[in-house]
Amino acid sequence: MLTTIVLADDHQVVLEGLKALLAAEPDFRLVGEASDGLRVVPLCVELRPQVLVLDLMMPGLNGLEVTRQLKQRLPETRVVVLSMHASEAYVSEALRGGAWAYVLKKSQAKELVTAIREVVAGRRYLSPPLSEQGIESWQSKARAAALDPFETLTQREREVLQLAAEGQTNVEIGERLRIGKRTVETHRASLMRKLALRSQADLIRYALRRGIISVE
Amino acid sequence: MTALAARFQTCSRAASVLLIASGAVCALVPASGMAPSGALALALAGLALGLASRPAPGRLGRSAATVCAAALMGAGVVALIPHRGPSGAFFGRMEPDIAVSLILAGGALTATAAGARRLLLSAHLAALAALLLSLLALSGYADTVKGFFGLAAYRKMPWPAVIMFNLLCLGILFARPNEGLMKHVTSDGAGGVMARRLLPASLLIPLLLGVLALQGHRVRVFNATFGISLLVVSSIVMFAILTWLTYRALDRSDRERLRLAAILLEEAERRHLARELHDEIGQSLTALKLRLELLARASPDPAPVAPAQALCDDLLSRVQSLSLDLRPAMLDDLGLLPALLWLFERYQGQTGVAVHFEHAGLDRRFAREVETAAFRIAQEALTNVARHAGVGEVSVRAWARNGTLGLAIEDRGCGFVPAAAFESGASSGLSGMRERAALVGGQLTVESAPGAGARLSAEMPLREDR
Numbered sequence: 001m002l003t004t005i006v007l008a009d010d011h012q013v014v015l016e017g018l019k020a021l022l023a024a025e026p027d028f029r030l031v032g033e034a035s036d037g038l039r040v041v042p043l044c045v046e047l048r049p050q051v052l053v054l055d056l057m058m059p060g061l062n063g064l065e066v067t068r069q070l071k072q073r074l075p076e077t078r079v080v081v082l083s084m085h086a087s088e089a090y091v092s093e094a095l096r097g098g099a100w101a102y103v104l105k106k107s108q109a110k111e112l113v114t115a116i117r118e119v120v121a122g123r124r125y126l127s128p129p130l131s132e133q134g135i136e137s138w139q140s141k142a143r144a145a146a147l148d149p150f151e152t153l154t155q156r157e158r159e160v161l162q163l164a165a166e167g168q169t170n171v172e173i174g175e176r177l178r179i180g181k182r183t184v185e186t187h188r189a190s191l192m193r194k195l196a197l198r199s200q201a202d203l204i205r206y207a208l209r210r211g212i213i214s215v216e
Numbered sequence: 217m218t219a220l221a222a223r224f225q226t227c228s229r230a231a232s233v234l235l236i237a238s239g240a241v242c243a244l245v246p247a248s249g250m251a252p253s254g255a256l257a258l259a260l261a262g263l264a265l266g267l268a269s270r271p272a273p274g275r276l277g278r279s280a281a282t283v284c285a286a287a288l289m290g291a292g293v294v295a296l297i298p299h300r301g302p303s304g305a306f307f308g309r310m311e312p313d314i315a316v317s318l319i320l321a322g323g324a325l326t327a328t329a330a331g332a333r334r335l336l337l338s339a340h341l342a343a344l345a346a347l348l349l350s351l352l353a354l355s356g357y358a359d360t361v362k363g364f365f366g367l368a369a370y371r372k373m374p375w376p377a378v379i380m381f382n383l384l385c386l387g388i389l390f391a392r393p394n395e396g397l398m399k400h401v402t403s404d405g406a407g408g409v410m411a412r413r414l415l416p417a418s419l420l421i422p423l424l425l426g427v428l429a430l431q432g433h434r435v436r437v438f439n440a441t442f443g444i445s446l447l448v449v450s451s452i453v454m455f456a457i458l459t460w461l462t463y464r465a466l467d468r469s470d471r472e473r474l475r476l477a478a479i480l481l482e483e484a485e486r487r488h489l490a491r492e493l494h495d496e497i498g499q500s501l502t503a504l505k506l507r508l509e510l511l512a513r514a515s516p517d518p519a520p521v522a523p524a525q526a527l528c529d530d531l532l533s534r535v536q537s538l539s540l541d542l543r544p545a546m547l548d549d550l551g552l553l554p555a556l557l558w559l560f561e562r563y564q565g566q567t568g569v570a571v572h573f574e575h576a577g578l579d580r581r582f583a584r585e586v587e588t589a590a591f592r593i594a595q596e597a598l599t600n601v602a603r604h605a606g607v608g609e610v611s612v613r614a615w616a617r618n619g620t621l622g623l624a625i626e627d628r629g630c631g632f633v634p635a636a637a638f639e640s641g642a643s644s645g646l647s648g649m650r651e652r653a654a655l656v657g658g659q660l661t662v663e664s665a666p667g668a669g670a671r672l673s674a675e676m677p678l679r680e681d682r
Contacts, residue, residue, distance in 0.1 A: 011502075013499065014502050057495070062549075087558050107507075145575060147613060155671055211242065
């Protein structure tokens, strides 16, 4: 059975090389090619290929966006992304957008052939050294942590917080830390903003809860 | 409207309040030396000024202000006609210099109140002329002046009137700080800086010196000739000092501007080169690699092609690595968070220093300049940790919250004296980081002491998001 393929790469030299490579496979049939991101989706909608081999970064509309649009409009076409970028960030984006395979341009050319056969068989494919675990580990790092607002305070702001919670005035704090009253005010305003505190009472409650001061 | 212009307008409104209050007081207190009519006229001018200097004057307020101001100008014109104006204790007699000032100030105020943009330059010039006239009266007040027109018959202008007049003229100038003559004074550029530094001084210094010289002459500490020489010499000295100070300020801001421009230029150059290497050369090498592979496959003995393939692969990785060193493409393609994650992984691999990273609110795009600044600051800070701190781990926190993008890099290493590190210039990169933050209106805080580790944080405002 023939596998129909559309090729999209904005670099003519690469496109020619890829065409020569795919032509060497008797069961592959190249039905169309595009070198502009905006042309890719209409072309695929018209030709309905089984596989789209897509350069990740193209002028007009980049490959990530093409993948996303294609997933919506033509879910039966499987996208094999071809990319110069080995970073998991790109791979993760491409897979999230709906790509079936991610092949590095620097890997061996026969990997592209393997990738096409794999996705036609309904399996995902990633060029080594990329791996599903690698992508998962990257995605977990990219997930936001519950960042404690206290950690965003500078040391100076933490000092001012403690002294203010102990009930000292800005002037007294300035004397203790050997900085000007205005500087204390700035630090105080900044720490209140970062901790989302509105009043002195809020500040004391926060300091008690954090154990910065204790009830004697 | 800039913060500066808003402050100017606030000054103008303060002047109007003062004018209304002092005008009312002077009208009631005969000791002020002012005719009640004159005092009331100045209070009226204050009212017009107050109405005209609101950020968004309403239609009614605007017409009221215009009418008051025009009345003021009319009073000046009437007073200039000799012995035709009303007289008596209430009206008093208006000296020609006051009348002229009144016409100038009244005209300027009318144009300002009416919101006639095209007339504002003339209005500001008129207000300035009136200001100079009343300053002349003020400087002359120390001595027995015979009046501006040399007419000894006229009384000199009473001092509360002089002060109120000065206030009125300044108020008119400050009422519309973004237009006319004043737009040059409030401008952000180097010219604005110079105008703000030089203009008040060049108005006040000769005035003060003149008053002092006249006083000295009056109490007979020295004679008139000596007074004039003193005035000339001290003016020269004061203006020389002022020019020097202005030179220094302009020179400093100019050098800073050049440094910032150099950073921007370098970043643009890096972006361009990185793209060129990655897209053009990288893609050509990819095509070459494909061709070599096809060649190897087609030939009966692929062995001779193998070294060429190896060379091509090596070249491709080098070009990619060089491109990433210059500026990682994911910073532009995917944003700050992916670029930071990539940076930490690479850093860990190269230096063996483990990075503990926590972040919140970063899964979005920010303005390119802010992303660049944050990335470069993190990069430079990590380089410093690997080079100087002598530790095996570093913690990085990044957050986007309440309109601020924050970044904190903390290590428990050997620490340093921040002031000394800033002074050491390029070697620590701290000044560079501070400039990066300054470029996007942010600031860098460095907290460290020998033996106590270091915490470096940068906070950058997020104005317009992408």
